[in-house]
Amino acid sequence: MSEVKTAGLIFICFLLLHGFVAALNCTSPTPESLLNALEKELFPKKLLRPVKRFSDTLNVTINIAVVGILGVNEKAQSLTTFIWQIMEWNIEGLSWDEKECGTKRVSIPREKLWVPDVHISEFMDEDKSPKTPYVYLYNTGRVFDDKPVRVVSSCRLEIYTFPFDFQNCSLTFEPYLHFASDIKMIQGYAAEAILAGSRRVIQTRGEWELADIKITSSTLEISDGTYSDITFYIILRRRPLVYVVNLLIPSCFLITLDLFSFLLPPQSVDRSSFKMTLILGYTVFLLMMNDLLPVTGETTPLMNVLFSVSLALMVASLLETVFITAIQFSSSQYSAVPPWLSVLVLQYLAIVVCLPPKKKNNCITVSIPPRAADTAMNSSVIYSRAFQSISGGTPLEKPPPELALDELRKLSRDLKAIRLQMDKHFQGSNTSQEWQMIGMVIDRLLFGLYIIFISVSFITIVSLWIWNKSLEG
Template sequence: MLKAAGMLGAEMSTTRVLLALLLTSAGLRRSSQEEIAEQQDSSLITSLLETYSAVQMPNNGSMPLRVSILISVSNVMDVDILQYTISSVLMLNQSWYDYRLRWNETQYPHHSITVPLETVWTPSFSIREAHTVETKDLSPKVKLHSSGWVQHILGLRVDSNCNFELFRYPEDDTDCQLTFSSLLDTELAFEVSYVNEIENVKHEYLVTTLDARTSHGPGPPSFSLTLHLQHTPSKTVLSLIVPSFAVLIADVFGFMLPILGNERISYKVTLLLGYLVFHSSLVNGLPGSSSCNPLLIHLFLSILTLLFISMIETIFVTRIASEDLPSWMSRILWTHYTPGNQNTGDDGKRIEAEEDRVTEPRSAQEMEQRRQKLAAGLDRGFTIVYVSFLLLFYAGFAGTWFLMECHTEARPRPRPGF
């Protein structure tokens, strides 16, 4: 039995040795194959780039070099209507034919290889509307195919100017354009397509459509990408418009407060001062334009003006109904509302003088009643005129909102390329 156990242990040791030898042989064979592949890659790259000039554009005879570009828009963020800027993240998948970079796969068994960006020629662009352009790849590569096709994927973050159409803010929609021009390589022809990869989640401005076009007119070869932005008005309506109309409705209901006393005056002054502070923040949060200011600016200014007029009217009628009137106002009211003021001649003056002491308390009481009646009539008439003007004004404002058009002129600015 001990002899059998010893034989079994010897066989297991022999098996382990054989497995170790096989693994070592496979590892050596794999290392040898990797070295051969690296040598072939190095030899292929050397043969392609030994006499290659990265500053010389591929020659396509009498025809311009065609560059196919697939634009993928992955995000639009930092939409700033006060500075008229947006930030967009793009991916440009470019491909073109370069006869100098093709090879025979029988000699070099590789369908494609990658080389550093600076070793081969690539198209250069400048974005007319951009003020900052950042590349997203820290070590960019270019993919070479054996047929001579070259592929380069360029990731960009572009901070650019956008001419927002804010006349109907917050229900505004705007076309923001990015114009790519090749100022150095003029013998190019672009074939452009696009893909919208934006997920419009929790964005105040939504990208509804994209459009890409190439320019065939005079000048350097170029193509443009247009992003149609649509504003979601929920936040602005709830934070700006609803509070403004709530203040105006509260002002209208303030006419139900009594004229006598200080309740109405305090109420109106509080509304005006509160909205005045609110109005300053509203104006600072809205953009301005040389020709097409947002209609909301005029709406907020009209509400502020109406609150001011309402407060002035309240002060006026309250002063009329009170006892401490100015002398000139008392004289006017006494002339028009005192019963004995229609007597003429000496008889009338004598009768009036004789009855002054008797009728003075009664005249003061009647004067107070007449002041209050006059103030109530003026207040009622002003309320009717005020509410009627509100209805007419906002009906006209709604018509202006839906019928009037206003478009600002574009302000393109040349920017450095990348």
């Protein structure tokens, strides 16, 4: 019994001195000989972590290469990419002589080895990429595991600057079960080398392009222990040309047409009908282009705000045209302008829009009544001649002066009423003129707001485009 214990201790000491497995001895430099040696020394231990002691930490090196950017789902906040995942780790104590066994490396089935349980924490869907059953095993005990992975990962998308937006999505590689004391994730190549390699092998040339890759390593602390992880930040840039051509340029054309519609006379009915046609066309345009706009519940893209404000300005210009047209045709029926409105519009806003108010006409029509004697005499003469022309005979020798005076007064009042009506018709009352002036100031103010809005929108779009191009360079 003591001999068995002694032999067991010697075997354990031998394993501790030579590592997880001993150096392989091949009887001949043939695949069969190397496979037999692996079957004897390595494959039976595939359930154990390949280290000398349980307290030893296994270093797993991770690298990736972005092969394709398959899509970005703004509504689901997810990114779909196709990557090559490359992991490397060492099997302690495993080695063989290249000349003795006939090769420096050999491909063996993945299920024959212990493989780290490294996963991507942002995974949202099943991996549907093709399975690779083999890994490379080198004569130094180095394991090289390269496999394709179709990753549907969660990503917080920021689409405020759409279509000039950048998206920063992360892929975090970490062990699912093993703590940092068991498995430590090690960064392989530098971020610049991974970016250059990804750009060489990337296949898709769609809406998105790979702008940059950044790498950070960290440890996640929980109550039971800490996890080691490596995070790759995939920075994507959207190609904005298709959205500029299909969305921004047509929208700018329609807004410009509405801007030039202010050159039409405001009292014309054609101006309001023209604006109604533009609003209808802009609404149909937004409905047709709705599929091109991103849909998300967190942030509203700047372009959506631009379209909403443009539509609001079109509706406001139509309402203003209706208001001015009503003033032009019905201002004589309105009551007096409120003092606060007159001061605000005619004194302040009129100066802002460079439209000084018209000066009021202070001329007063004064009629001088004739003398009573002249009136009586003239009335007698007029009515005498009138009676003579009617009767066809000799005029009355003495017409009644009271009747002539009354008729003359009625005629004077009728003439004054006709003159006042004609003055009101051609010159308008003070109230009507004030309302018409208010309409002109509001029309000029909205025209200025239109110019400012179009200028700011154009400058913003050009600035975002230049900024996008500078980051690309």
